[in-house]
Amino acid sequence: MIRLFLVYAAISLVAVLALGVVLAGSYRTDARDRGLAEGRSKASLVAQTAIEPLLDGTPLSDRLGPAEQVALEGLVGRLVGTRTVLRLRLRDVQGRVVFSDDGSGVNEIPDDEALEAAHGAVITNLTDLNTDSNDSGRSGVQVVEVYRPLVAGPGSQIVGVLEIYLPYSPINQDVSAGLDRLYRDLAIGLAVLWLVLLGICTSVTRGLRRQVVLNAFLAEHDPLTGLPNRRLFERRAKEAIAAALRDDTSVTIAIVDLDRFKEINDTLGHRSGDRVLIELARRLIDSASAGDTVARLGGDEFGLILLCAADPDSLGLRIRTVTAPVVEIDGLHLTIEASAGFVVAPTDGQDAQELLQRADVALYVAKSKQLDATRYNSADDHYDPNNLGLIAELRRGIDAGQLVLHFQPMMRAVDGHVGAVEALVRWNHPTRGLLGPDRFIPLAEQTDLVDQLTTWVLRAALCGLRDLGALGEELEVAVNVSARNLSRPDFARHVIRTIEEVGVAPGRLVIEITETALLTDPVRAASVVAELSAAGVKVSLDDFGCGQTSLGYLSTLPVHELKIDRIFVSDMVDNPTHDVIVRSIVDLGHNLGLRVVGEGVETHAVLLHLRSAGCDVAQGFLLARPMPLGQLRVWLAGVPVAGVIPAWTDAIATHPLMIDVR
Numbered sequence: 302m303i304r305l306f307l308v309y310a311a312i313s314l315v316a317v318l319a320l321g322v323v324l325a326g327s328y329r330t331d332a333r334d335r336g337l338a339e340g341r342s343k344a345s346l347v348a349q350t351a352i353e354p355l356l357d358g359t360p361l362s363d364r365l366g367p368a369e370q371v372a373l374e375g376l377v378g379r380l381v382g383t384r385t386v387l388r389l390r391l392r393d394v395q396g397r398v399v400f401s402d403d404g405s406g407v408n409e410i411p412d413d414e415a416l417e418a419a420h421g422a423v424i425t426n427l428t429d430l431n432t433d434s435n436d437s438g439r440s441g442v443q444v445v446e447v448y449r450p451l452v453a454g455p456g457s458q459i460v461g462v463l464e465i466y467l468p469y470s471p472i473n474q475d476v477s478a479g480l481d482r483l484y485r486d487l488a489i490g491l492a493v494l495w496l497v498l499l500g501i502c503t504s505v506t507r508g509l510r511r512q513v514v515l516n517a518f519l520a521e522h523d524p525l526t527g528l529p530n531r532r533l534f535e536r537r538a539k540e541a542i543a544a545a546l547r548d549d550t551s552v553t554i555a556i557v558d559l560d561r562f563k564e565i566n567d568t569l570g571h572r573s574g575d576r577v578l579i580e581l582a583r584r585l586i587d588s589a590s591a592g593d594t595v596a597r598l599g600g601d602e603f604g605l606i607l608l609c610a611a612d613p614d615s616l617g618l619r620i621r622t623v624t625a626p627v628v629e630i631d632g633l634h635l636t637i638e639a640s641a642g643f644v645v646a647p648t649d650g651q652d653a654q655e656l657l658q659r660a661d662v663a664l665y666v667a668k669s670k671q672l673d674a675t676r677y678n679s680a681d682d683h684y685d686p687n688n689l690g691l692i693a694e695l696r697r698g699i700d701a702g703q704l705v706l707h708f709q710p711m712m713r714a715v716d717g718h719v720g721a722v723e724a725l726v727r728w729n730h731p732t733r734g735l736l737g738p739d740r741f742i743p744l745a746e747q748t749d750l751v752d753q754l755t756t757w758v759l760r761a762a763l764c765g766l767r768d769l770g771a772l773g774e775e776l777e778v779a780v781n782v783s784a785r786n787l788s789r790p791d792f793a794r795h796v797i798r799t800i801e802e803v804g805v806a807p808g809r810l811v812i813e814i815t816e817t818a819l820l821t822d823p824v825r826a827a828s829v830v831a832e833l834s835a836a837g838v839k840v841s842l843d844d845f846g847c848g849q850t851s852l853g854y855l856s857t858l859p860v861h862e863l864k865i866d867r868i869f870v871s872d873m874v875d876n877p878t879h880d881v882i883v884r885s886i887v888d889l890g891h892n893l894g895l896r897v898v899g900e901g902v903e904t905h906a907v908l909l910h911l912r913s914a915g916c917d918v919a920q921g922f923l924l925a926r927p928m929p930l931g932q933l934r935v936w937l938a939g940v941p942v943a944g945v946i947p948a949w950t951d952a953i954a955t956h957p958l959m960i961d962v963r
Contacts, residue, residue: 336472337425340445344465358454361461362393377402388466394419418448418462443469523597526582534596534604538653542646553607555643556660562601573630584623617673640667641674703729706761707927711920714912721777724762725927746783755786763803765930772937779811784818793832807837815843834859863890867901874906884914
């Protein structure tokens with residue numbers, strides 16, 4: 302910046318000096334022109350007051366008379382004697398000299414200036430005496446040479462030309478005196494101008510320096526909180542990862558996001574929301590250790606770089622400690638809640654961009670499970686770049702009829718009666734083979750494509766149920782729906798319309814909704830459930846026990862069934878805690894008048910424990926694996942199907958249990 306200032310100062314000085322040179326030259330030219338103008342004035346004065354009165358109007362080509370000659374000689378003698386005039390000549394209209402005070406110029410070739418003056422022009426030159434081509438003798442002083450037409454007689458006709466040489470020195474002294482003052486004033490003015498420009502330059506440079514510093518800060522910092530922004534955060538993350546690799550240590554990169562921050566903005570306004578963000582930023586900075594980085598990545602999202610390896614419990618405790626104190630905004634006491642997803646480098650990766658993306662995945666998991674903090678787990682990562690292409694292929698696959706539906710029977714735990722089947726979609730990919738739902742449904746749930754997928758599954762399940770005819774006349778079919786489906790205002794009407802078009806009784810359809818989907822938008826979900834129930838459609842609460850549905854909220858929902866998550870059922874024999882949870886859910890469901898389903902039955906022991914707990918319906922690989930509609934028809938008819946293993950034999954032998962597939 303100093304170098305820029307010096308360059309600007311030098312350039313402005315050169316410009317001012319150049320301006321001075323131009324102005325000085327202009328002033329000199331103006332002074333010369335004024336000197337010539339003064340010479341013309343004196344020549345006119347001599348002509349009008351001294352020469353022309355002596356002439357009688359006769360052209361000078363007729364030569365001067367004796368009286369005129371004597372009068373001119375006397376007049377010119379006085380003028381030359383006083384040095385008022387240095388030389389005076391009279392010429393006729395042909396430019397020939399007819400009178401010369403010193404006898405010069407006679408019989409010489411006429412000057413061009415004399416000929417021009419004979420036609421009415423006044424010619425003025427600044428020259429030296431005796432420097433014309435027809436002069437003789439040594440050159441003399443600087444003079445003003447004037448050629449002026451002479452007019453005389455009644456008609457004021459041109460009778461000749463006056464050639465007069467006036468000393469320039471007196472004129473020059475007058476002009477130079479004024480010019481010196483002008484030069485002095487010009488120098489002072491230009492100096493002041495340069496100093497003003499220098500002052501402006503100094504002020505502008507200082508302002509630019511401040512602006513450069515400010516811009517450099519704003520380029521890498523958040524203007525609201527003053528924290529580093531995403532750009533600086535990513536750079537520091539790269540540096541921290543490189544240091545961890547070099548020193549064989551660990552570094553934690555976390556992304557913290559506020560819960561329900563949109564409600565604060567919508568209710569109290571963005572100014573209040575900004576105050577909450579500023580307060581949270583202050584608390585995060587206060588909780589940071591030396592060397593840690595706290596950044597605002599955008600919106601209500603913050604980033605942390607912790608120079609140590611963290612675990613979910615310690616980071617979760619840190620987040621709770623930061624958000625626990627209430628925030629007072631305009632007299633209101635607000636409670637802040639936040640979730641965090643984090644990665645530990647280099648264990649979870651070594652590329653900063655990849656680690657930030659994985660921290661985002663962990664944050665999504667933490668929010669979906671309502672946890673304080675979650676570390677990245679590759680099993681939760683459905684954001685592989687290849688999945689972007691898979692989504693596009695799925696859209697085409699639905700249109701091309703590549704989806705297939707499998708059905709898994711659900712049996713009464715008491716006697717083995719098959720009362721329902723669950724519809725499970727598969728994708729017969731042209732190059733990847735048969736893909737299970739875990740491979741593509743989580744991807745579809747992130748886009749509007751899940752609506753098209755759910756529509757296909759719903760219609761295919763109802764049509765399959767109808768096509769079973771007498772074999773399935775008492776069967777119900779269960780179809781899973783996502784949180785995105787429930788957010789559609791017309792979802793319930795769409796389901797009811799599809800039932801009517803297929804021609805199946807509404808009571809034979811079971812819509813399975815997870816607790817997480819139910820709590821994403823409780824008001825909307827409750828409205829959809831109520832509308833479906835009013836139409837006769839049964840609603841099942843899937844994966845029950847893994848969410849956080851309150852009993853008060855559950856008691857208000859018109860659901861018909863609780864489906865215990867397989868995580869509790871599959872190991873209830875070996876895990877006393879899970880056994881207690883299963884029995885408690887069964888009792889809860891029965892007390893609320895609901896049917897209870899236990900899924901994940903894979904061993905005889907689990908089946909018998911589930912039966913002893915009073916569970917109504919069992920589902921799992923032990924009983925039957927998912928099968929296409931054709932195999933289901935054969936299985937329901939009581940014919941063994943290859944690859945489909947009921948496997949109830951040992952259980953029946955030990956504990957009488959009737960199986961009824963009719």
